[in-house]
Amino acid sequence: MIEMNKRFLLQAAVAVLALAAIAGCGEKQAPKPAEAPKAEAKAAPAPPPKPEPLKAAWVYVGPVGDAGWTFAHDNGRKAAEAEFGDKIKTSFVEKVPEGADAERVFRDLATQGNKIIFATSFGYMEPMLKVAGEFPDVKFEHATGYKTAPNMRIYDSSFYQDAYLAGIIAGKMSKTGTIGFVGSFPIPEVLRNINAFTLGAQTVNPKIKTKVVWVSTWFDPPKEGEAAQSLINGGADVLLQNTDSTAVLQTAEKNGKYAFGWDSDMSAFAPKAHLASAIVDWSGYYKKAIKDVMENTWKTERTVWGVKEGANDLIKIADVIPEEIRKKVQEIKDGMKAGTFEVFSGPIMGNDGKERLAKDIKADQAWKDKVDFYVKGIDGKIPSAK
Amino acid sequence: MNELALLLAATLASGTPLALAGLGLLLNEKSGVLNLGAEGMMLVAAVAGFAVAFHTGNDWVAFGAGALAGMAMAAIFGWLVIWLGTNQYATGLALSLFGGGFSAFVGVNYVGKKLAAKSAFEVPILADLPFVGPALFKQHPMTYIAIGLTIAIAWFLYRSRAGLVLRAVGESPESAHALGYRVRLIRLGAVLGGGALCGIAGAFLSVVYAPLWVEGLVAGRGWIALALTTFATWRPARTLLGAYLFGGVTMLQFYLQGEGVEIASQLLSMLPYLATIVVLALISRDPAWIRINMPASLGKPFHPGS
Numbered sequence: 001m002i003e004m005n006k007r008f009l010l011q012a013a014v015a016v017l018a019l020a021a022i023a024g025c026g027e028k029q030a031p032k033p034a035e036a037p038k039a040e041a042k043a044a045p046a047p048p049p050k051p052e053p054l055k056a057a058w059v060y061v062g063p064v065g066d067a068g069w070t071f072a073h074d075n076g077r078k079a080a081e082a083e084f085g086d087k088i089k090t091s092f093v094e095k096v097p098e099g100a101d102a103e104r105v106f107r108d109l110a111t112q113g114n115k116i117i118f119a120t121s122f123g124y125m126e127p128m129l130k131v132a133g134e135f136p137d138v139k140f141e142h143a144t145g146y147k148t149a150p151n152m153r154i155y156d157s158s159f160y161q162d163a164y165l166a167g168i169i170a171g172k173m174s175k176t177g178t179i180g181f182v183g184s185f186p187i188p189e190v191l192r193n194i195n196a197f198t199l200g201a202q203t204v205n206p207k208i209k210t211k212v213v214w215v216s217t218w219f220d221p222p223k224e225g226e227a228a229q230s231l232i233n234g235g236a237d238v239l240l241q242n243t244d245s246t247a248v249l250q251t252a253e254k255n256g257k258y259a260f261g262w263d264s265d266m267s268a269f270a271p272k273a274h275l276a277s278a279i280v281d282w283s284g285y286y287k288k289a290i291k292d293v294m295e296n297t298w299k300t301e302r303t304v305w306g307v308k309e310g311a312n313d314l315i316k317i318a319d320v321i322p323e324e325i326r327k328k329v330q331e332i333k334d335g336m337k338a339g340t341f342e343v344f345s346g347p348i349m350g351n352d353g354k355e356r357l358a359k360d361i362k363a364d365q366a367w368k369d370k371v372d373f374y375v376k377g378i379d380g381k382i383p384s385a386k
Numbered sequence: 387m388n389e390l391a392l393l394l395a396a397t398l399a400s401g402t403p404l405a406l407a408g409l410g411l412l413l414n415e416k417s418g419v420l421n422l423g424a425e426g427m428m429l430v431a432a433v434a435g436f437a438v439a440f441h442t443g444n445d446w447v448a449f450g451a452g453a454l455a456g457m458a459m460a461a462i463f464g465w466l467v468i469w470l471g472t473n474q475y476a477t478g479l480a481l482s483l484f485g486g487g488f489s490a491f492v493g494v495n496y497v498g499k500k501l502a503a504k505s506a507f508e509v510p511i512l513a514d515l516p517f518v519g520p521a522l523f524k525q526h527p528m529t530y531i532a533i534g535l536t537i538a539i540a541w542f543l544y545r546s547r548a549g550l551v552l553r554a555v556g557e558s559p560e561s562a563h564a565l566g567y568r569v570r571l572i573r574l575g576a577v578l579g580g581g582a583l584c585g586i587a588g589a590f591l592s593v594v595y596a597p598l599w600v601e602g603l604v605a606g607r608g609w610i611a612l613a614l615t616t617f618a619t620w621r622p623a624r625t626l627l628g629a630y631l632f633g634g635v636t637m638l639q640f641y642l643q644g645e646g647v648e649i650a651s652q653l654l655s656m657l658p659y660l661a662t663i664v665v666l667a668l669i670s671r672d673p674a675w676i677r678i679n680m681p682a683s684l685g686k687p688f689h690p691g692s
Contacts, residue, residue, distance in 0.1 A: 063494065063497045063498075063600075063601065065498030066497070066498035066499065068498065095601070180644070211644045211645075211646075212643070212644075213640045213643045213644050214643060215640075220605055221596040221598055221600055222591060222595055222596050222603065223636075225595070225596060226396070226400060226636060226637060227640045229396050229637075229640075230393075230396065230637060230641045230644055231640075231644050233389055233392035234389060234641065234644040234645065235389075236644075245598065245600065246498075246500070246598065247598065250500075250597065254506065269500050379644075379645070379646040380643070380645075380646030380647070381646065
């Protein structure tokens with residue numbers, strides 16, 4: 001009998017543990033409830049037939065936090081909310097894993113009456129495509145992907161422009177002549193950034209070398225820090241990263257080297273090491289997309305914005321950077337704004353000695369989508385993505 | 387040469403949290419209790435340590451908080467497996483999952499927060515030596531504490547009476563019980579000690595090594611520490627060396643990449659587990675080896691009077 005009781009207690013205890021774990025997960029994935037009651041309270045005492053607010057939802061891959069990729073998207077959401085006021089009602093779901101869970105979240109959001117849904121990570125592409133087919137009346141927007149549908153379109157930014165500007169600074173600030181890059185995955189987007197960073201640095205110091213270390217993750221601070229440490233140990237003294245945490249910057253600070261912020265202003269995390277922050281501002285696009293739905297002008301297309309449209313910028317340029325370099329960065333930035341300056345202008349040589357872009361030719365979007373090489377000046381080979 | 391010194395230094399830093407957690411689990415397992423909840427304990431301790439470091443600015447208080455958090459988690463586990471006789475494997479796994487969810491839940495407000503910058507540590511005089519200085523003597527004090535702990539735990543287990551009793555409990559709880567030792571309390575003590583060390587390891591990760599908090603920060607190091615105890619065939623010194631070996635593999639992989647050597651990072655990240663399987667296969671071929679070192683009652687519940 002005592003044995004039975006013990007077994008029962010065990011089962012109860014394990015069940016409680018399991019439930020607590022599940023409850024912990026559930027809480028994060030539910031849309032923020034804070035917004036819902038506010039809107040209801042507004043709707044109740046309004047007898048005149050006011051038009052229903054347009055419901056828009058965002059799906060984030062990480063927590064919003066204080067810095068980084070998801071933080072930047074959420075700032076865009078807030079800007080859209082401020083722009084349209086009570087004409088729209090926004091909500092977001094954070095920390096949605098890429099894969100089967102995402103599909104469920106998209107379906108839930110569509111069923112809840114959202115008319116436009118933004119998916120802010122590459123891995124949401126297939127799940128979103130599937131759900132888009134089931135809800136023809138809902139508009140789906142996917143960041144950084146390449147597949148579209150009649151009611152699903154894609155948008156992207158031009159981070160490589162920021163990386164190029166950062167490169168100009170890195171080329172000047174590097175004393176060892178070696179700069180480092182902590183890469184996430186060897187996809188065209190990241191390779192564009194590494195190449196642009198190197199090309200930018202070469203405009204100041206033609207002999208500069210870039211070392212690259214891949215961490216196979218978007219977000220793993222200890223690993224990003226270890227990768228940064230090994231780059232520094234290998235002689236790199238200015239670092240840039242394509243991962244989302246502040247670990248690379250903090251590792252540079254610890255070692256008395258330089259690095260850049262990525263995605264959002266990270267100057268506070270490393271006052272001495274921080275040279276500038278490459279940022280992305282999605283608010284313009286989010287306003288446009290919601291306006292398209294409101295005015296029935298939404299159509300499937302691909303939008304790539306950059307410095308010209310105010311989507312990308314290099315901000316908080318540190319005081320240690322010499323005046324001539326600041327001027328140079330500003331000049332190039334002005335060229336990007338005017339649309340006259342193209343980062344990838346021929347001749348561009350691969351580090352295998354092959355010419356990748358002929359002289360006097362400016363790269364088009366198709367070329368940029370297929371970048372699969374290191375430019376001259378980068379050490380090593382790209383790990384095969386097979 | 388200088389690069390080699392820096393690689394060594396990075397290896398020591400990377401191996402330290404693994405060594406701390408591995409030593410804790412070693413104590414734990416020597417008493418006959420297998421705690422698969424290391425990952426969960428480390429995560430909860432990491433967030434507790436980070437929160438305390440964030441509010442007090444004192445790392446040592448943060449390590450203490452991490453140890454306490456690890457012990458609290460271990461106490462739940464100990465009560466379940468020692469007094470209620472629950473299955474150690476299932477309970478440990480549940481503890482890991484629970485720790486993952488719970489730490490994420492309570493840590494939401496600390497994501498992206500930053501700790502005050504700290505000055506670098508170095509051992510006076512010795513740090514100025516060529517090669518060995520940068521390689522060995524510019525580490526966080528916790529690195530040296532981990533080495534000291536290894537010696538202390540080795541002494542405790544093999545030279546002290548209390549250690550002998552602990553091992554006896556792990557080998558044959560029935561005999562220890564018959565001799566009048568309080569098997570359950572001794573096991574609880576070992577579990578709590580293991581939790582405290584795993585907790586310090588977790589806090590070290592979030593407060594010194596990263597230094598920041600995000601969900602899932604520990605990223606599998608708890609599992610590597612568990613593999614480590616088997617890899618080291620339950621010997622303290624081998625646990626420390628194994629921790630440096632596993633830490634070194636990670637650093638070497640990045641180092642080689644930076645040098646332009648093509649090597650699959652996935653292959654290297656599975657090495658600790660592969661090495662553990664190889665060791666398991668080797669020691670199972672030599673029963674004497676297991677009999678000498680592996681606690682005979684590991685993973686088996688003990689019911690006094692049954």
